Amino acid sequence: MFQIANAAKIVQNDNLSTIPTNQQLINNNQQLFTCNMRNATIIVIGDIGHSPRTCNQAFSLASHGLKVNIVGYLNSKPHPKIINHENIRISPISQPPSFLSNNNQILRFLLLPLKFIWIFFILGIALIRICKNDGKDKNNLLLLQNPPGIPTIFVCYIVAKLKGMFFLIDWHNYTFSMFGKSSISQLIAGFEGFCGRLSDLNLCVSNTMKNDLLKRWNINSTVLYDRPPSWFFRSIASEKCEFLNKFLAEKESELQNLFFTESPEGAITLREDRPLIMVSSTSWTPDEDFSILLSALQGYNEYSQSDKGYLLPKLLVIITGKGPQKQLYLEKISTIPWHNVFILTDWLKAEDYPKILSCADIGVCLHASTSGFDLPMKVVDMFGSKLPVLAKRFPAIPELVKDGVNGILFDKAEELELAIIRISEKFPKNEVLNELKSNVGKDFKCWEENWEDIVWPMLND
Incomplete structure (x- = not known):
């Protein structure tokens, strides 16, 4: 019998003093x-x-x-x-x-x-x-x-x-x-x-x-x-910068300059013209049709290069998870000529997952329930990190994601593309995205x- 049992004190989250321990x-x-x-x-x-x-x-x-x-x-x-x-x-x-x-x-x-x-x-x-x-x-x-x-x-x-x-x-x-x-x-x-x-x-x-x-x-x-x-709740700004800087240094160091600027005193802060960070956790199975997100990102990439897309930021899309179709989609991703979209696929340790959610600006959920009655835990995690969500529509999801309040619901790739454009223009001063962020977590235990x-x-x- 394998056993993991170490005595330890439980360290409470002290980022948000209003949350009871x-x-x-x-x-x-x-x-x-x-x-x-x-x-x-x-x-x-x-x-x-x-x-x-x-x-x-x-x-x-x-x-x-x-x-x-x-x-x-x-x-x-x-x-x-x-x-x-x-x-x-x-x-x-x-x-x-x-x-x-x-x-x-x-x-x-x-x-x-x-x-x-x-x-x-x-x-x-x-x-x-x-x-x-x-x-x-x-x-x-x-x-x-x-x-x-x-x-x-x-x-x-x-x-x-x-x-x-x-x-x-x-x-x-x-x-x-x-x-x-x-x-x-x-x-x-x-x-x-x-x-x-x-x-x-x-x-x-x-x-x-x-x-x-x-x-x-x-x-x-x-x-x-x-x-x-409680330990999932959003990190303070200094922790966010520190983790994101470390994450990018390990995964894609050339992106660091797009996100951070250093003051003469050596302080590292986020740039105003930084890319928007989108996070999606997927099982890479037919139940979560990744082709919807891939098609939407292709559409965004093309639109951002057109005359109408000059107000759109670059996108950094971080996709976590393991699954049988991962290699298939990685091959498809590698064949697409990306210009304003960067895609990182990585497997995160359990303790790092809430940290990357805390660094993100928007979450995407592709979960399509087999019964229509369950609710995806990944959306709950995103809400816990004060992250609004673009979620695929199914019968029970409105109990969690309120369309236009704490997220946006979609059915097809075209709808997801429009939603991404809608929350991205003039980022980080996008009024729609900032309104969604302000609504996430209200009365959320x-x-x-x-x-x-x-x-x-x-x-x-």
């Missing part, structure tokens, strides 16, 4: 509630390092003194605040063999039962070993991030019954929606709905999903919107505040 929130709630729970096991059948909501749940529970064990795949390193917390352990489990995730759709469906069997036994054995057994008083919590829910929900239900644990499902999306409209999708939907009703409590990420869970499967749930943790208001009281009810 996690300990202040805990102290306030402990006056109202007494929790009998001692341990929590959190399951995600995915990469723990790329499951921010799961990590945030673990952090909040651990900060209340519960001993938390996160079970999942460890493909990347989680944030230091997670791996260094004295009450958090990480227990990796083995992923299914690669041949079970065949790219051929027919073979993938044929091999699906084997993949389910693998997960059933690997996860079941791990949970039986890890989960504490205090009898039948439900003093311990078993929390599952769904999807994928097949056979995960059923495995967790069995273990919760055997160990006398309180079983909570956190619905991010639907498992069946990941299989399109195939016949197997209908079978999975039936099983997912049946298993979903076995839990003691349900959380979900949007009001749209809450209504659908009730209508579709008669599952009552409570909405816990994703929010960035951090994760800790939101969790303390919604989840902690539920666990003590």
Whole structure:
């Protein structure tokens, strides 16, 4: 069993004095509630390092003194605040063999039962070993991030019954929606709905999903919107300049002169005529159609060279993430004659991601939900860094991105191109962009505040 557990004090974000610290929130709630729970096991059948909501749940529970064990795949390193917390352990489990995730759709469906069997036994054995057994008083919590829910929900239900644990499902999306409209999708939907009703409590990420869970499967749930943790909030100007200068020096040193000027005293400041920084985090999969952004950037590049584009700044586009289509698009990017657009594709450490968001001027989200009901965490992170977002439209997204208020919604590449032009002209004195920035974060709680208001009281009810 692999374990990461180092004792460490939690360093609070002191950039924004108005944000209550996690300990202040805990102290306030402990006056109202007494929790009998001692341990929590959190399951995600995915990469723990790329499951921010799961990590945030673990952090909040651990900060209340519960001993938390996160079970999942460890493909990347989680944030230091997670791996260094004295009450958090990480227990990796083995992923299914690669041949079970065949790219051929027919073979993938044929091999699906084997993949389910693998997960059933690997996860079941791990949970039986890890989960504490205090009898039948439900003093311990078993929390599952769904999807994928097949056979995960059923495995967790069995273990919760055997160990006398309180079983909570956190619905991010639907498992069946990941299989399109195939016949197997209908079978999975039936099983997912049946298993979903076995839990003691349900959380979900949007009001749209809450209504659908009730209508579709008669599952009552409570909405816990994703929010960035307090350490995601925007850096002060000096930290921003320092990190951006270091980042550009490592990645593309010739761009430094476009962003910074040095005074006779040696002070480095941002130039007024600097490029606009755009950030997008993508999984490089068909679910996030990168061709939309690429086409929009090509259009911007051409327009900026025309007589009408003289008011447009240069663009620095920073794209983070890993995925199967990355190399394909990198090759396409390299063949385009860029003039006023610079594109950097990089993989960032967890602790550097909020820093680069803090340096940016606008975010782009290409997420197109398979169900239409989930909300992208990347937008939440951007909002936490006071960054307005250009987001692809789908049914639930207006719950998060208010068109024309804290971002702009688009459907096609042409609409995205027009939105980029609209927020770029006369940068950094663009009135539209500055208005969007001023609206981001209004009445926007951090994760800790939101969790303390919604989840902690539920666990003590």
